[in-house]
Amino acid sequence: MTDLPKTFEPAAIEARWYDHWEKTGQFRPARPDAEPFTIVMPPPNVTGSLHIGHALDDTLQDILVRRARMQGKDALWVVGTDHAGIATQMVVERQLNAQQQKRTDFTRDEFVAKVWEWKAESGGQITRQLRRLGASCDWSNERFTMDEGFSKAVLHTFVELHKRGRIYRDKRLVNWDPKFQTAISDLEVETRDQPGKFWTLSYPLADGSGHIEVATTRPETMLADMAVAVHPSDERYTALIGKQIRLPITGRLIPIVADEHADPELGSGAVKITPGHDFNDFEVGRRAGIKPADMFNMLDASAHVCQTADGLVPEELLGRERFDARRRVVELLEADGALVKVEDRTIATPLGDRSGVVIEPWLTDQWYVDVKPLAERVVAATRAGEIKVVPETWSKTWFNWLEGIQPWCVSRQLWWGHRIPAWYDEFGNIFVAMSAEEAQAMAGDERPLMQDQDVLDTWFSSALWPFATLGWPEGSPLPLPGGEGGASAPEGEGVSPSSPTSPPAAPPASGRGDLARHYPNDVLISGFDILFFWDARMAMQGLEFMDEVPWRTLYLHGLVRDAQGQKMSKSKGNTVDPLVLIDKYGADALRFTMAAMESQGRDIKLDEKRVEGYRNFATKLWNAARFLQMNGVGPSTSIAAPEATKPVNRWIIGEVVETLGKLNRAFDELRFDGMADAIYHFTWGTFCDWYVELVKGGFDEETRAVAGWAFDQILVMLHPFMPFVTEELWHGMGERPYDLIVATWPEPNAASDADAKAKVESVIAFVEGVRALRSELNVPWTAALVPHVLAGEGGSALIGLIEQEGAILGRMAKIGAPVAADAPPAGSAQIVVGGATVAFPLGDAIDLDAERSRLAKAAEAAEKDRDSLAARLGNPAFAERAKPEAVAKARADHDARAAEAERLRAALARLG
Structure with missing residues (x-):
């Protein structure tokens, strides 16, 4: 036994123990015959740094993994990073811009090589930070979505889905980001209310018999109008259906068509139709018989005006940026007498979640996955209980999205990412294959082929995470219909071992049959904000390629907000850096805070005072250990409870048993707050505050044995939550044959003693x-x-x-x-x-009359404050006008003063 220092200082302890655990292979001890337990970490972006959301997500996962390891299971926590297509390309392009260079100054291979160089130098920041948090991942098998093995899996998936008719190329409208010049998904678009205008335009009938009014928030798109729609039952326009309109500015003739999209109750009841630049108009255009290939496009990739296929856009508008074009179009409409009125409106505006620029619906050729059949399998599996969604309240959202799912656009106009394995000949024929050689063989001759320039959506690759990280497809336990697994990687695109843009080889196979043993995973811990980005897509791909769900349980936690409940953002200046909290209070304190405040999906209001409080909890544990040491208490020699005759010792053994029962039930129900509550109250209140006080001065042989055993049980039960301080105290109490991280989860083989209790x-x-x-x-x-x-x-x-x-x-x-x-x-x-x-x-101890007077006055003051606050809270004007935090404070103050008044009156009553 080594005397513990007087002061608990977490920094040195954390660094020392994490290094020891990792170097000695403690995160995945060899247990080939043990029951498997598997979690995959949502792969953080390789560009990222640890944020408070990671701290929550990864703490919850680590708690489950550490406990499973202590239960003797073959616990695998899959770890790795995502190549983060747009984000990573942004980072490298910014570095080039700082050197007065741009991406297009380089060939594609040269630029990709620079990205790999950046990753080698700077891409490991977040994995280092995860270690600071105490994440006990299987780092020996760390993966990256662009490593060689994973890249093979991604290409194999694309080829297989194409063979099965699930992937196809189509001309459709997409959300186009003019800044990054790539398509993005609906999920990557943020809609915000912004001040804007509503322009009402007058379109003349071609026969000169009149005009029809339409309204729009984007007047510049009239340059590509192809119709005006009216409701078929709108009697005002029945006679006009089929007539032609001559557009102002362009002079284009367009028809008036009948379509139920036009709402007679809104505006004039007539709607301009620009099928190449509006999602609703696209569908109206198709119903009107306009083929996507014939729909007009009036913007280029950077959202500057370009010529439409009919050549009718005036020369002076060509090349103008979209908002400058809007200004000029409005001027021209006004000069032509076609501008009826302009109104100020608040407009729901779509913005790119990364670029922050207004998104344009843009007509372009993209690759799509027909996910409806895949989603149907997920719905059926969930309804059959193969996937359990926790908390269950998220099930409705899960089903609604899956049942209303649309085709998934998976192509992105980037250079960094998995390049789409499709080759084209000069006639537009497409050959989808694992390599250029295979594509050439499919073409059947030596005609020149060109590979698709696009890369796959990052979420396409991360959807394979639960099984591709375990060696799929080479290690697949199932035959893959429609093709053979393990085809060679494509050459000439940065995957040849001699290429300057080569990714690192995949980690060596562990030889434990990881795919067969660890798929499906046990549980997925995820923020609800990536429920559709990632969770649903993993479920779809898992069922499609493994014929089994990827995990048994899907646990969705809430967001971490600031102490006032506000969403954290840099613009508000209320973000919290978890590393700052770790430096100040220790990783254990932050981890325990995350667990204690996680209440099945509810958002967390993070107050630094809570972190400080759990640092005090760690100190309390430390001081208890020092007290036990000073009284000759050492480590226990038994997992089972020692024999005890004293009531106080029989009582504490029973309290350990009851606490373990509460803790195990909370684990079974994934109630992290319940887990933390059980171990916290037992450790601080029952053991440190009462048992230690009760046995003070009475440390005989029995009491030393029981105290040592009970403290060991605390360290084991608390370890998943506070791994560093518990490991330090585990060894500090005396010599141990093994580390706490691999100790056995408590099995006291004892019962609660009712009489002693x-x-x-x-x-x-x-x-x-x-x-x-x-x-x-x-x-x-x-x-x-x-x-x-x-x-x-x-x-x-x-x-x-x-x-x-x-x-x-x-x-x-x-x-x-x-x-x-x-x-x-x-x-x-x-x-x-x-x-x-x-x-x-009490007559000899206090002045009874003076004490009665003091209590009465204090009670009256508390009651006065209570009543005043009650009146304020009962005033509707206060509740409506005051800030929410002011109302909450008034309510808390009222409750506190009411409780104080009750306590003082009770004390007064004691004196009679």
Whole structure:
């Protein structure tokens, strides 16, 4: 046994133990015959740094993994990073811009080589930070979505889906980001209300018989209008259906068509139709018989005006940026008498979540996955109970999205990523294959082929994470219909071993049959914000390629918000850096905070005071260990509870058993707050505050054995939450044959002793009652109190208890020997313990009249404050106009003052 330092300092402890665990292979001990337990970490972006959301997500995962490891399972926590197509390309392009260079100054291979160089130098930041948090991942098999093995899996998936008719190329509208000049998904578009305008335009009928009015928030798109739609039942326009309109500015003739998209109750009831630049208009155009290939496009990739296929856009507008074009189009419409009115409106505006620029619906050729059949399998599997969604309240959202799913656009106009394995000949024929050689063989001759320039959406590759990280497709336990697994990687695109843009080879196979043993995974811990980005797509691809769900349980946690409940953002200046909190309070304190505040999907209001409080909890544990050391307590030699005769020792053994039961139930239900609550209250309240006090001065051989065993159980149960301080204390208490990280989860083989529990709880209740009395009535600790136990129910039993435990009660409550009494003495205060009433004469200890006066005045002041606050809260004007945080504070203050008034009145009543 080594004496522990007086002060708990977490920094050095954390660095030392993490390094030891990783170097000695403790994160995945060899257990080939053990029951598997598997979690995959949502792969953070390789460009990223640890944020508070990661701290929550990864803490919850680590808690489950560490406990499973202690249960003797073959616990695998899959770790790795995502290549993050847009984000990574942005980072490298910014570096080039700082050197007065741009991406297009280089060939594609040269640029990709620069990205690999950046990753080698800077891409490991977040994995280093995860270690600071204590994440016990299987780093020996760390993966990257662009490593050689994973890249093979991605290409194989694309080829297989194409063979199965799930992937196709189509001309459709996409969300186009003009800044990055790539398509993005609906999920990557943020819609925000912004000030804008509503322009009403007058379109003349071609025969000169009149005009029709339409309204728009994007007047520049009229350059590509192809129709005006009216509702088929709108009698105002029945006679106009089929007539032609001559557009202002372009002079283009367009028809008036009937379509139910036009709402007679909105505006004029007539709607301009620009099928190449609006999602609703695209569908109206198709219903009107306009083929996507014939729809006009008036913008280029950077959102500057370009010529439409009919050549009718005026020369002066060509090349103008879209918003400058809007200004000029409005001027031209006004000059032509076609501008009826302009109104200020708040417009729901789509913005790119990364670029922040307004997104344009843009007509272009893209690759799509027909995900409806895949989604149907996920819905069926979830309804059959193969996937359990926790909390269950998210099931409705899960089903709604899956059942209303649209084709998934998976192509992106980037250079960094998995290049689409499709080759084209000069006639537009497409050959989808694993390599250029295979594509050439499919073409059947030596005609020149060109590979598709696009890369795959990053979420396409991450959807394979639960099984591609385990060696799929080479290690697939299932035959793959439509093709053979393990085809060679494509050459000439940065995957040849001699290429300057080569990714690193995949980690060597572990030889444990990871895919067969660890798929499906046990649980996925995920933020609800990536439910559709990632979770649903993993479920679809898992069922499609593994014929089994990727995980049994999908646990969705909430967002971490600031102390006032506001969403964190850099613009608000309320973000929290978890590394700053770790530096200040230690990783254990932050981890415990995350667990204690995670309540099945509810958002977390993070207050630094909570982190500070759990640092104090770690210090409390540290000081308890030092106290035990000073009293000769060492490590336990048994997993089972020691034999005990003393009630206090039998009681603490029972409390360990009850706490373990609560903890195990909370784990079974994935109630992280319940887990933290159980171990916290037992450790701080039951063990440190009461057991240690109760046995102080009475450390015989039995008590040392029981205290050592109970403390060991605390360290084991607390380890998944606070791994560093518990490992340090595990070894600090004495020599151990193994590290705590691989210790056995508690199995005390003991039961709660009802008699011992009742007796000790009576002692505790007596001490708490006397201490409360002293505090409320200002009775000094120098005054010894004589308990007068009144005759009646429980009286004789209480006298017996006081006599038996006189030494403990004298030390902890400073009372004398008990006196049997028929009535309370004059000038006494009373408490009730186990149904028996105890009176303590106070005439020699305090000035009773002065104390009554003090309590009465304090109670009146508290009641006055309580009533004033109640009146404020009852005023509708206050509730409506005050800030939410002001209302919340007033409510908390009211409750506090009400409780204070009640306590003071109770104390006054004690004095009679």
